[in-house]
Amino acid sequence: MSVASKSSPNPEKGKRYIALLDQALCNASWAEVPELARKVDKHAPERKCLTLTARSEAQIALASQRPSSASAPGTSTTVALAEATPKLELSIERETQHLADAYCARTCLAEIYWRRESPSEALAILKHPIDSPIGNDESTPALGWQEVCAAKSAFIKAAAYEALGQKEDLNNLYRRASTQTPGSRTPELRRWTQKLLGRACVYNAGRTQEPTLEIMNDALRSFRSWDSFCQRGPASLLASENKGDQVDQRQVWKTYYSFLSAILQRGLVYIPSPDGGSDHLVLPSRERHSDASLRQRAEIKRVEATYESLLLSESKFPTAHETNTEVEQFVEQVISNWRIFCSSNWTDSDLGDGGREGVSRGVLDILYRAATRTFHSTAILRQLFTVHASIGEFDLAMHAFNSYEDIMDKGKARAEKTGKHELGLDSDDTAIVTAAEAVRILCRYGDRLQAQKALEISKVIQQWLKSSQTSSNSEAADAEESNGVMKECHLQGASLAAAYRAIGISQAHWALLTFEPEVRSGLQANAVENLRLAQTHDANSIQTAYALAKVLAERREVPAAIQVLKKCIAVQNQLADEDDDLEEQTIQRALIPLWYLLALCLASRDEYEAASKMCDAAFDQFENPITLFGDLSYLDSSKYPRREKHSQGLADQMDSFEKETILQIKTSRLTFVELMEGATFAVDLTNELLAMYSRLFGTIELQPQEALQAPSTALTRTPSKIGVNLRSIAGSIRQKSGRSSAETEAAKHSANNALPSLPPTRAGEGHAIGAPISITVTNEDGISAEKSSHHHHPHLPFKFKKNHNEANATPAIIPGATTAATEDSLPPNSTEIADHALVHATANNSVADEEKSRADWPLKDTPHNLPHDDQPLPLVHDEQAPHQGMRLPAPRSARLTGPETRFASLEEYQHKTTVLVRTWLFIAGLYLRADLHDDAQGALEEAARLVESFEVKRAHHDSSAKAFFNQGWGGGSSVDALWADVYSAKADLSLARNLPFDAASNYEQALIHYPDHPAGIVGLSNLLMDIFEEKMPAEEPVQPLVSLEPILAPLAPPTRPAQSRPATAKSSIVNVSLVEEQQLNGHKDPTPAELNRLAARDRAYMLLSNLTKLGTGWNDPEAWLTLARSHELSGQIGKAKQALWWVVELEDSKPIRPWSEAAAGGYAL
Structure with missing residues (x-):
């Protein structure tokens, strides 16, 4: 009795052993399966189908874990699997009570067929009416192995569909798998789910070779499911198995990263689906939302970090004859994405924290980590050079x-x-x-x-x-030779x-x-x-054409330079017409320096009208001012709401050198106005030049005034009469000039017809302005008066008209128009905009006053209070939904996505200061030639303040004399060079005021700071030769405070009045001959005064001789003319004639402004 009871089945034990068997199967504990299956057979004999399936699964696992060379097709394991096939088929037919067991057995049988490379038989087994009984068998609790079989069944179906070429069924299966991911609770469930999703990702990524929106969305959905699945469970849950049978996670993550990179290169964006599901991809639109860009950037960064971690952890340092190709390929892909992120298509707000610099710093970290898995990788060193140079770290780049x-x-x-x-x-x-x-x-x-x-x-x-x-010649024995040059x-x-x-x-x-x-x-x-x-x-290279034309122009081969420029511009315009809008704008942007250089070449031939048209053409090629300078609707805040995204133009995407070129074109246009209309007309337009600077570069923050210290060689400056801002320059300057209203109107008319301008900037940003402020000025009589009789509209470099059919129409271009914007095309109170921009074109230390003035500005319309009809439709709007089957655009060209070089903070400040100082000096020169000496003095003081501020900022980094003298990186002038420019301009002002000794002192200061300063050398040399010719005394006479002549007259010996000498070259030569004759004949030694005169002449010759040998003076006609005068005074008539003939040749092709200012950066664009 006891023996019978001991051998009889125990249902409670049967349930417990079934649970243990299920756990062993889910945990891949294949060694425990046979014993547990035996116990289940004993205590639950009705589950024969389950135990047979468990033993077969253990045999399959054993076969997959054995190396391929360990067993041949005729071994016991293969034979056991072959014998298990009919047993499983019979067990499936007999199992009618436990449908879940039959389903698991069917899945096991399909796996055997799949491993025997019989996809059709495996698919036939899985296409049973009872697909998945999970949840349907109420008599038996659901086991974990049933979930594993569901994932395994889906994977085997996918493999069979792919082998049989049933793409439609395969696509539908992968879509279901991506939207209904099984899970990762057990190792086996995770293994099969991972294999299913990994296969889906690789398959969908392969379909993107000829992508449509539908294909790209399917691939994105698969990769998102893979990402979500990997985040839910740790990698330690993955069951241990043979490398050949598990999915290569690194390969999937690599494919994921490559897919996201392809999305980025094609300019697609993520848009949330209306049903709240996963994101959808849409074609690029002008209404790009920052949140979508941030989401895209975050996903790429996360996938990039995951793939990099797997790659570096699984890669070893190569031997001498190896190279880690995958590491270098990953680096190349990272750089390709970096070029797009740092291009003009992405803004700093789209990239999140750190902006472009943050992205570049992250790429540098990746490059340095990748260098630890490579040996002397030229690819990584090349990219390190590129990225370091792009963020202004030129020393590290080199x-x-x-x-x-x-x-x-x-x-x-x-x-x-x-x-x-x-x-x-x-x-x-x-x-x-x-x-x-x-x-x-x-x-x-x-x-x-x-x-x-x-x-x-x-x-x-x-x-x-x-x-x-x-x-090449050694590899090809038939290498040809043409004109003595090997091909x-x-x-x-x-x-x-x-x-x-x-x-x-x-x-x-x-x-x-x-x-x-x-x-x-x-x-x-x-x-x-x-x-x-x-x-x-x-x-067709623009860079080559520009460099060649500039060298030819400097060699005085101006006709050849003009021919090169015209040919390049014509070819590029033809190419631009054949390309899309983005490509066309890129070409037009690159042509701006060529248009300007062409204008200088024409001006050197005295074709000022044609040169002026070339300057206009540099802007007119864009056809619409919005393209270059952004949306102009912000000028009228009463009609247009403030939309920051729309106020950007190509000018906001340019680097500092490109912006400087635009400012140089504006400066040259002022020079043309001066040549054709006179300096008195040009000075009225200087406010627009400052507005242009403010629009392009923004504001400059001055260092605290109490921290400023004048250089040791600086003269004592008079207190600035301008104050802390430029309101007096903007208003009272023209009140002092005393010109009549008729002259003022004529100047305004000349500006409208000759000088293009653009709207000034908004405070604080330098890219757009708000409502203008009202500026009150004071005239000579001390009476406060509004500037009502001298309005300056911001002239645009385009001719446009309003569409009278629409109330809020945007400006329309008038082809061939010759007039600028009229008063009707400007918003109310726009006459004060230029003056408002002047306040922000330079530094303003009175922050409190500025904030107070801002408080008086009218408030803008709040966007959320606007009618909904005025807002653009969202990208996912039904009316804008793109067709999912449409072909996507090709990846963007590399030249469209190249990152711009951005300077470090100090170099950027140096360049901005240099440009603004030169602008103020140019304005001072205009005022000087217009006989407005007080206004020129004010402009020079503003320039001096900027140089002082830059000197303090430079001293914070390095206060050595070498740091002040060396230019360094970035294209801006050094502190000493800027001081030399300022002192030289002050000397010119002193000469205009008939103060030669003050001028000489300022010229000396200029040469102390920068010994090779051209203007300083020429100016000082002329004064030195004036001393030699006795046009001015060697030392400044001291004027007594109180005249003592009546008291000391009886004691003083009678003095002889100095004889005046005619200031002619002939008389000066006679004087030289007399002095030399006295020295030769030994009548008497030269007096100290004569020695001073000779020293002055010799010093002038030394300075000029050295200058004309340098690159800054070898083609300067002023320097050669002054050198000819020096030769003449020395009696060297032959050398003087040679120098004068050289002056004639230089003047024959001299531009109105130096060739070096054609474009910043020398010959390289």
Whole structure:
């Protein structure tokens, strides 16, 4: 009795063993399955189908875990699986009570067929009417293994569909799997779910080769499910299995990252779906929301970090003959995304914390981490050079390039010995383009030391070109020879163009900086030759055309320069007409320096009207002012609400050098007005020049005045009469001029017809302005008067009219119109806008006054109180829903997405200060030529305040004399150079006021700060020669405070009045001959006064001789004219004639403004 009871089934034990068996299956504890299956058979004999399935699953797992070489097809494991197939089929047919067990057995049988590469049989088994009985079998509690079988069944179906080519069923299955992810509670459930989602991701990513919106959305949904699944459970839950049977997580994350990168490159954005599900992709729109961009950036950053972590953890440091290709490929993908994030299509607000600089810093961290898994990777060094240079860390960038150059040189040397390209080394094309970019950065942003380094790199490029030709000729025995030059069949045309352009730019740049005048002409000739070679390989290059035309213009070959510019502009305009709007705007933006250089070339031939039209053409090519300067509707706040997103234009996307070029065009237009109408008309338009600066660069924050200290060589300055802002410059200047109202109206009319302008800026941002403030000025009589009789409308560089059919119509372009904006096209009170912009064009220390003035501005319309009809439709609106089957645009061109170089804070401040100081000095010169000396003095004091502020800021970083003198990176002038400009301008003002000794003192101060200052040398030399000619005494006479002549008259000996001498060259030469004759004949030694005169003449000659040998003075006609005068005074008539003939030749092709100001950055764009 006891024996029978012991062997009889126990239902309670049966339930417990079934639970243990289910747990063992879910946890992949295959060693425990046979014993647990035996106990279930004993205590729950009705679950034979379940135990058979469990034993078969254990056998399948054992077969998948064994190495492929350990068992042959005829081994016991394979035989056991073959024998299990009919048993499972029979058990499925007999199982009618426990449908869940039959479902699990059916899934196991399908897996056996799938592993035997019989997808059709596996699919036939799974297409049973009872698909998944989970939740339907109420008699039996649901087991965890049933969930595993559901995930496994979906995966086997997907593999079978894919093998059989049933794409429609496969797509529907992957959509269901992406929206209804099973889970990750147990290792086996996680394993099969992971395999299913991973297969879906890889499959959908493969479909994106010819993408549509539907395909891209399916892929995005799959990857989102994968991401969500991986975040729900730790990786430790993954069951241990053979590498060949598990999904490669790193490959899936790599595919995920590549897919997100493709979305980014095609300009797609995420938009939440209306039903609250996952996001949808839509085509790019002008109404891009920052939240969508932030979400996109956050997802890419998260996936990037995950993939990087897996990649670096699973990668080992390579051996000497290996390279981590996947690491370098990942770096290239990161850089491609970085170029887009830092392009003009993304703003700092779209990128989140840190903006573009934060993105660049993150990329640098990735590059340095990737360097720990590579050995002397040229790809990583190249990208380190690129990213460091983009954020203004030029020294670190050049350190990276120096390492890159050293590795490439050694690699090329080894390749020449072995005859094989070294593994992991950049190609010749990539190396040459990288070196050419290094030359461009050195010449564009560096000073003299960097220019010398650029010349050395250009020699390296020449060596690489020679080695490439040698290797190419050795590989191709039939290499041809044309005109004595071997054909470079090994390199691409773009690489050759970049190489020759870099060589030419470095030579032309060094020609202006070398201290050896005898080599200057040869360097420029070689530069022209190399730039023409670059044009033969890339005839449409804007950079090559600009550099070539500028060198030709400096060599006084102006007709050839004009021909090069006209040809390039015509070709680029034709290309722009064939491209889309974004490409067209990019080309037009790049053509601005060429239009300006063409204007200077025409002006050098006295074709001022044509040159003026070229300046207009630089702006008119955009056809609409909104394109360049942003939405102008903010000018009238009563009609248009403030929309920050719409107030941006191409000018806001430009770098500092491009903005400076626009300002230079504006300055040249003022010069044309002065030439054609006179300086008295041009001074009325100076406020627009400051408004232009404020629109482009914003405001400059001055350092605290109490911290400012005058330089040790500075003269004592008189207190500024302008005050803490420019209200007097904006208003009272023209009240002092005393011109009649008729002259004022004529000046305004001339400005409207000749000088393009643009709206000034909004306070605090420098990109748009709010409602204008009212400015009250005081005239000479001390009477406060509104500026009602002298209005200055902000003139736009376009001609437009209003559409009278619409109340709020935007400006419409009038082709061929010759008049600027009329008063009807401007909002009320806009006559004060230019004066308001002047207040913010320079520094204003009175913050309290500024805030008080802002409090009086009228409030703008609140957007949320506007009618809903005035707001644009959301992107997911039904009327704007894109067709899901439409083809997507191709990835954007690299030149459209290149990041702009951004300076560090100090370099940016230096450049902005330099531009504003030069602007004030130009304005001071206009006032000086208009005989408005007090106003010129005020402008000079403003310039001096800016230089003082910059000196304090520079001293916070480095207070050495070297730091003040050296220009450094960034293109701005040094502290000493700016002081020299200011003192030289002060000296000109002193000369205009007939104060020659004050002028001489200021010229001396200019040369103390900057010994090679051209204007200072020419001005001081003229005064020194005036001393020699006795036009002015050597020392300033001291005027007594009280006249003592009546008292001391009886005691003083009678004095002889000084004889006046005619100021002619003939008499001066006679005087020189007399002095020399006295010295030769030994009648008497020269007096101290005569020695002072001779010293003054000799010093002037020394200064001028040195200046005319430098790059800053070799083509300066004023310097050569003054040198001719020096030769004449020294009796060297032959040299004087040679210098005068050189002056005639220089004046024949002299531009109205220096060639160096055609575009910031020298010859490199």
